[in-house]
Amino acid sequence: xxxxxxxxxxxNVPEGATVAFNCTYSNSASQSFFxxxxxxxxxxxxxxxxxxxGNEDGRxxxxxxxxxxxxxxLIRDSKLSDSATYLCVVRGLTGGGNKxxxxxxxxxxxxx
Amino acid sequence: xxxxxxxxxxxxxxxxxxMTLQCAQDMNHEYMSWYRQDPGMGxxxxxxxxxxxxxxxxxxxxxxxxxxxxxxxFPLRLLSAAPxxxxxxxxxxxxxxxxxxxxxxxxxxxxxxxx
Numbered sequence: 001x002x003x004x005x006x007x008x009x010x011x012n013v014p015e016g017a018t019v020a021f022n023c024t025y026s027n028s029a030s031q032s033f034f035x036x037x038x039x040x041x042x043x044x045x046x047x048x049x050x051x052x053x054g055n056e057d058g059r060x061x062x063x064x065x066x067x068x069x070x071x072x073x074l075i076r077d078s079k080l081s082d083s084a085t086y087l088c089v090v091r092g093l094t095g096g097g098n099k100x101x102x103x104x105x106x107x108x109x110x111x112x
Numbered sequence: 113x114x115x116x117x118x119x120x121x122x123x124x125x126x127x128x129x130x131m132t133l134q135c136a137q138d139m140n141h142e143y144m145s146w147y148r149q150d151p152g153m154g155x156x157x158x159x160x161x162x163x164x165x166x167x168x169x170x171x172x173x174x175x176x177x178x179x180x181x182x183x184x185x186f187p188l189r190l191l192s193a194a195p196x197x198x199x200x201x202x203x204x205x206x207x208x209x210x211x212x213x214x215x216x217x218x219x220x221x222x223x224x225x226x227x
Contacts (some may be wrong), residue, residue: 004177100216103154104153105154
């Protein structure tokens with residue numbers, strides 16, 4: 001089983017739609033959780049951290065369920081500019097707490 | 113602030129050749145890492161460093177060496193290139209693991225083709 005698993009997609013949605021991505025992680029001792037965004041042929045960039053209580057940043061909402069080892073990202077009112085690959089990232093205890101484990105990413109295509 | 117810079121952007125090597133991928137950051141970050149990204153595999157950690165003079169192996173270290181003589185620089189050396197090392201390489205840095213210190217900043221990547 002992969003340490004971090006995501007549905008690769010692609011998710012093709014019309015502009016204005018709401019779309020949700022899910023991610024599961026295998027190590028129950030994982031410490032921190034993130035969503036990164038990666039545009040085609042570019043480097044990943046932090047979209048948002050994910051907190052136990054859930055958190056929102058504009059049109060983006062992230063949720064964490066530690067009991068089920070499950071992370072989600074909800075995008076409301078999708079824009080064309082949201083088209084990208086979304087990476088689920090988990091920080092564990094190995095490597096002095098430095099190790100980030102990346103999912104393979106979920107591709108989103110927002111269409112007119 | 114330049115952030116994290118990487119050179120070269122593209123490189124073609126022949127099997128058996130060696131080369132060094134350069135990485136530098138100007139944010140005074142202690143943590144630096146090298147990843148490779150391959151289709152369907154996600155980003156995989158090659159080596160990392162928690163400060164000048166300290167390096168350790170990630171999950172795919174074979175065929176690569178690193179050193180960290182300064183806080184700013186973290187070069188990755190391919191000792192004898194193999195076609196399996198064809199990939200996109202990203203260098204990254206972050207401050208630490210405390211609150212508000214976890215954002216990982218990536219360089220623009222180096223695309224390497226080994227023939």
